[in-house]
Amino acid sequence: MNTLEKIQKNLANFSKSERKVAEVILANPQTAIQSSIATLAKMADVSEPTVNRFCRRLDTKGFPDFKLHLAQSLANGTPYVSRHVEVNDSADAYSNKIFESSMAALDSARQSIDPQQINRAVDMLTQADQISFFGLGASAAVAHDALNKFFRFNVPVVCFDDVLMMRMSCINAREGAVVVLFSHTGRTKTLVDIARLAKENHAQVIAVTSKDSPLSKEATLAVTMDVPEDTDLYMPMASRLAQMVAVDVLATGFTLRRGPRFRENLKRVKEALKESRFEKPQPL
Amino acid sequence: MNTLEKIQKNLANFSKSERKVAEVILANPQTAIQSSIATLAKMADVSEPTVNRFCRRLDTKGFPDFKLHLAQSLANGTPYVSRHVEVNDSADAYSNKIFESSMAALDSARQSIDPQQINRAVDMLTQADQISFFGLGASAAVAHDALNKFFRFNVPVVCFDDVLMMRMSCINAREGAVVVLFSHTGRTKTLVDIARLAKENHAQVIAVTSKDSPLSKEATLAVTMDVPEDTDLYMPMASRLAQMVAVDVLATGFTLRRGPRFRENLKRVKEALKESRFEKPQPL
DNA sequence: AGAATGATGTAATTTAACTACATTAGAATG
DNA sequence: CATTCTAATGTAGTTAAATTACATCATTCT
Numbered sequence: 069m070n071t072l073e074k075i076q077k078n079l080a081n082f083s084k085s086e087r088k089v090a091e092v093i094l095a096n097p098q099t100a101i102q103s104s105i106a107t108l109a110k111m112a113d114v115s116e117p118t119v120n121r122f123c124r125r126l127d128t129k130g131f132p133d134f135k136l137h138l139a140q141s142l143a144n145g146t147p148y149v150s151r152h153v154e155v156n157d158s159a160d161a162y163s164n165k166i167f168e169s170s171m172a173a174l175d176s177a178r179q180s181i182d183p184q185q186i187n188r189a190v191d192m193l194t195q196a197d198q199i200s201f202f203g204l205g206a207s208a209a210v211a212h213d214a215l216n217k218f219f220r221f222n223v224p225v226v227c228f229d230d231v232l233m234m235r236m237s238c239i240n241a242r243e244g245a246v247v248v249l250f251s252h253t254g255r256t257k258t259l260v261d262i263a264r265l266a267k268e269n270h271a272q273v274i275a276v277t278s279k280d281s282p283l284s285k286e287a288t289l290a291v292t293m294d295v296p297e298d299t300d301l302y303m304p305m306a307s308r309l310a311q312m313v314a315v316d317v318l319a320t321g322f323t324l325r326r327g328p329r330f331r332e333n334l335k336r337v338k339e340a341l342k343e344s345r346f347e348k349p350q351p352l
Numbered sequence: 353m354n355t356l357e358k359i360q361k362n363l364a365n366f367s368k369s370e371r372k373v374a375e376v377i378l379a380n381p382q383t384a385i386q387s388s389i390a391t392l393a394k395m396a397d398v399s400e401p402t403v404n405r406f407c408r409r410l411d412t413k414g415f416p417d418f419k420l421h422l423a424q425s426l427a428n429g430t431p432y433v434s435r436h437v438e439v440n441d442s443a444d445a446y447s448n449k450i451f452e453s454s455m456a457a458l459d460s461a462r463q464s465i466d467p468q469q470i471n472r473a474v475d476m477l478t479q480a481d482q483i484s485f486f487g488l489g490a491s492a493a494v495a496h497d498a499l500n501k502f503f504r505f506n507v508p509v510v511c512f513d514d515v516l517m518m519r520m521s522c523i524n525a526r527e528g529a530v531v532v533l534f535s536h537t538g539r540t541k542t543l544v545d546i547a548r549l550a551k552e553n554h555a556q557v558i559a560v561t562s563k564d565s566p567l568s569k570e571a572t573l574a575v576t577m578d579v580p581e582d583t584d585l586y587m588p589m590a591s592r593l594a595q596m597v598a599v600d601v602l603a604t605g606f607t608l609r610r611g612p613r614f615r616e617n618l619k620r621v622k623e624a625l626k627e628s629r630f631e632k633p634q635p636l
Numbered sequence: 637a638g639a640a641t642g643a644t645g646t647a648a649t650t651t652a653a654c655t656a657c658a659t660t661a662g663a664a665t666g
Numbered sequence: 667c668a669t670t671c672t673a674a675t676g677t678a679g680t681t682a683a684a685t686t687a688c689a690t691c692a693t694t695c696t
Contacts, residue, residue, distance in 0.1 A: 116652095117675075130653070132652090139423045153608070155608065167462035178447070209493045213490065255630040313593070316450050317450050344540060404686095
């Protein structure tokens, strides 16, 4: 756990003098990590060993080690002890919290993603004659985004956020088709049906979803990630961000697999956009 | 800049012995921050003052200060020195790099966003009779996502990723309409035209884009963010992620502004989804 | 080849952190 | 209310770590 949060949480368990230390640190953590034990002791109006004991109580080896831990918890730019939005938060406060919790969610996704799954998914995608991206609700935006990315690769791609269209598209599927389904929970009944339908029509199914979900079991290959659930009502879903980054990862794997000539192609697509833009003023 | 990157970047500028130190640190940064200057010197097979000089060269006050900086750069879970994808990267490598650069981009956006702009945008949105979200290319997905979010608020919302539809919609605009435009560069000519058209028809225009761009100047209100540009071919646009989080921030501001009764409403919308899902197995 | 500059190491010094012990404050018991 | 015990805090001494000053070595340029 974040050291700063830990201090905040244990405030009640500290002794009188230790609490003084805690308060000085919470009030100005950035100063704390730059101070010596003597300075900090003076600021909190306690003795040096008290500061040292305080550090040990937080499961660190001593003062320098404590500073290291504190520095790490500050590094994430987390001046806010809690990442949960409160009713009376200022714009600055909730903006920071939302960005931070989004970043934390991405980190969690990063740690839980399995490179082998990525590799296999890239295999399937590079060999596909046709790729379809399906998503409902919030994941519809992800499917659109995937379309926008893979479209540049000059592969036949489609994208649907409508169940009927998905169904029809699956019925027409043939061998060589790959269907990519996005769903955070992996529990949406219609999507699981679609996965089954696609398989029945000889398409391969990649599910970008959460581990052990019905959808992940139905799919030919599941690319799974752990993303903290949005239990908090005010907290928007970080899952679609993680899914988008997963799309980026797959697209990157795709371009790497396709080799240098293919990448030349991409550059041209990018440059084709230039004409539709106002020129950027060149820095002097 | 991230200390670890800095070391990597300056490798050529270091002297022979300093490079030894750099390599030992790069090889195992986690060990480095837990070592004393003596241990590290021994590991790099150099003298202690050399390590000290190395630290100073990186603009730190000395060894302990250097460790602090290094700890901070490790905190973001950055085991990869470079965030740029290389041709021969493994799936694990490029996956991590992409997640990390996405997180870095969000952090940069977080730091550059202006809470006052957020506040004013929330003002405008809460008072709107009708909200339109427009985006082209990669930002189309963001517009869709915004629709999905604001749709729950029981406000008339539309979303277009087609220029003609945008135009028609603007022509029918009246006072009380708010148009939200998403564009990373803010230089897409057609979008700037749309902004002008919307204003001519008495709609208010919010642009989620980059600072000082043509679009930001044309808009009634610009919500601007600095997101590192995707100079690298393999590096996908992180801008759309930042835009999505910005949408989350605006949506959160919206719900907070609307008060508790409104939030009850949201809960009901969320619960309405339950029936379409497979039940989650309850943990024992 | 020799001087001069920059890099590196050695040893001494300073500073910071930690330990052991003494003192004090506060709680519990008669 | 006094007394004793325990926990908390501080003092002083010790150890370890980091830094400085200086000496030596390598390298480059004339």
